[in-house]
Amino acid sequence: MTSSDPRPEGAPFRLAILDDHGLIVDSLATMFSEQSPEFDVAVRATTWIGLIRDPGFPVDVVLMDLQLGDTVSIESRIRACRAAGAKVVVVTALDDEESRDRALEAGAAAFIPKTTPADELVEVARKVARGERVRPSRRVPVLAGGQADVAASDGPDRTAAGLANARLSPAEERALRLYAQGLSTLEVGRRMDVGYETAKTYLRRVREKYAKVGRPASRKSDLIRRAAEDGLLE
The missing domain is CATH 3.40.50.2300 (Response regulator)
Structure with a gap:
């Protein structure tokens, strides 16, 4: 370990x-x-x-x-x-x-x-x-008529019907999307072309808004859950 x-x-x-x-x-x-x-x-x-x-x-x-x-x-x-x-x-x-x-x-x-x-x-x-990356050589043929993973869509899958809406601003929503993809707060700021403190504020507001509607988001895993529930992982 x-x-x-x-x-x-x-x-x-x-x-x-x-x-x-x-x-x-x-x-x-x-x-x-x-x-x-x-x-x-x-x-x-x-x-x-x-x-x-x-x-x-x-x-x-x-x-x-x-x-x-x-x-x-x-x-x-x-x-x-x-x-x-x-x-x-x-x-x-x-x-x-x-x-x-x-x-x-x-x-x-x-x-x-x-x-x-x-x-x-x-x-x-x-x-x-154990932390190893595996790239096996075995391949199987693609069946005739097989289709690729359903990656594209006309919009986010809103699977959380019935859950309270946190009403995030566009900037807060984008910060959450990026953070849930694994970016650090600093990287979120760089991607959004804002400073670290601004990105930190966006994420703090996201947590506060979810908490106000009874959907805890204090931990990173909680934020990922909220993003998935609200269709923000595309």
């Missing part, structure tokens, strides 16, 4: 499994429980918002399906997980070069075909948990 690793010495790595097929989620959870005691399956989710809002999130490693039934891009999902401190392994039935490049450039530690044998997938997860 390094000095930056918050896990107690000898504690298992906390694992989240995200796939829109519940049977796959349960099968992977059982496999890891039986084959890899160094992992604790802390979150099982079939939707992106279900992962982000689960009390067990953030975790150490997320096994994430490339294609989910929403409009949030794979890049935003990966960056949000990384911003919360989780490493990401993308597990996919669509192993085309474009999707692979997008996932790895966004910060995924590994991009794994769903045809990968169980023991190899477990070993990849072990390596990623």
Whole structure:
């Protein structure tokens, strides 16, 4: 364990499994429980918002399906997980070069075909948990008629219907978007072409506005949840 690793010495790595097929989620959870005691399956989710809002999130490693039934891009999902401190392994039935490049450039530690044998997938997860970046050579053909991950949309997926609106200003909303992607407060300011104190003020106001409507946002993981709930991860 390094000095930056918050896990107690000898504690298992906390694992989240995200796939829109519940049977796959349960099968992977059982496999890891039986084959890899160094992992604790802390979150099982079939939707992106279900992962982000689960009390067990953030975790150490997320096994994430490339294609989910929403409009949030794979890049935003990966960056949000990384911003919360989780490493990401993308597990996919669509192993085309474009999707692979997008996932790895966004910060995924590994991009794994769903045809990968169980023991190899477990070993990849072990390596990623230890901080290694994995680029397996195995490739699977793209099925005829296969489509890429649903990354583009006509607008944000407002999955939080019924949740109180924090009524963020455009500047506050942009600051939250950038911060939830893993940028530091200083980097948020640079991207917005404002000073550090201004960016800090935007984020403070975001936290205050969410708190006023009963949606806690004091921690970074809370802010990522709020951004996901309000469709601000595109």
